Amino acid sequence: MLFVVAPPTSRRMFDQLDDVHVDLTNRLIRAARDRRSPMHTPAVVTSDVDARTMVLREFDSQAWTLRFHTDTRAPKVAPIEADPRVAVLFYDKGAKIQIRARGTAAILRDAEVTRSAWENGSNFARRCYMGDGPGVAADTPTSGLPEELEGTEPTDEQLQPAWENFAVLLVTLRELDWLYLAHTGHVRAQFAQGDSGAWEGRWVSP
Numbered sequence: 001m002l003f004v005v006a007p008p009t010s011r012r013m014f015d016q017l018d019d020v021h022v023d024l025t026n027r028l029i030r031a032a033r034d035r036r037s038p039m040h041t042p043a044v045v046t047s048d049v050d051a052r053t054m055v056l057r058e059f060d061s062q063a064w065t066l067r068f069h070t071d072t073r074a075p076k077v078a079p080i081e082a083d084p085r086v087a088v089l090f091y092d093k094g095a096k097i098q099i100r101a102r103g104t105a106a107i108l109r110d111a112e113v114t115r116s117a118w119e120n121g122s123n124f125a126r127r128c129y130m131g132d133g134p135g136v137a138a139d140t141p142t143s144g145l146p147e148e149l150e151g152t153e154p155t156d157e158q159l160q161p162a163w164e165n166f167a168v169l170l171v172t173l174r175e176l177d178w179l180y181l182a183h184t185g186h187v188r189a190q191f192a193q194g195d196s197g198a199w200e201g202r203w204v205s206p
Ligand SMILES: Cc1cc2nc3c(=O)[nH]c(=O)nc-3n(C[C@H](O)[C@H](O)[C@H](O)COP(=O)(O)O)c2cc1C
Pocket: 041, 050, 051, 052, 053, 054, 055, 056, 068, 069, 070, 071, 074, 075, 076, 077, 134, 135
């Protein structure tokens, strides 16, 4: 089901912090569900001062978690496991809304969520986890895949070793920053999750 969040038409739509929180929540829901959403491929920033584009696979608006998929051999895994603080940056140019989210990340190998994500993927999607891991040096331009799998869909049997390389990167959000660029004056709000799990918001100068 497509989840549509219309671009704002006026900054008056955001007179209340609750309105902003609802907008922010709906944009993250759409970002995960709709591959055409400009927020579907945010930048994920790790504690080693590196950033990369990743596909947002799921947003759980109850647990406030973002699900991404990664290769366990990727360079981003070690810094995340050493220091799990991450930021995730979204921008929707049409809506003129930026969302900056901060939280803690976990690399989940062989977890239930990982198994179910693997089972729901196509063999073409699972093929990304075969061959050389991300960042392995090569003498020529390469996909890292074994030659026989270039341009073909692997069989279930061929894919068996790839499961070992697949993990879920789960980010639990704790801080949110929402900025709307309006020609009548930008609007910005921040939310932090208290110990009770409730979000507390405040307006800040853009
Ligand atoms: C549009 C786009 C989507 C991407 N999606 C993912 C993804 O879902 N998971 C992932 O690990 N890398 C994804 N990548 C590749 C990463 O940006 C990055 O190159 C790779 O994960 C290696 O990152 P690292 O060296 O920081 O570990 C994507 C790249 C692009 C351009």
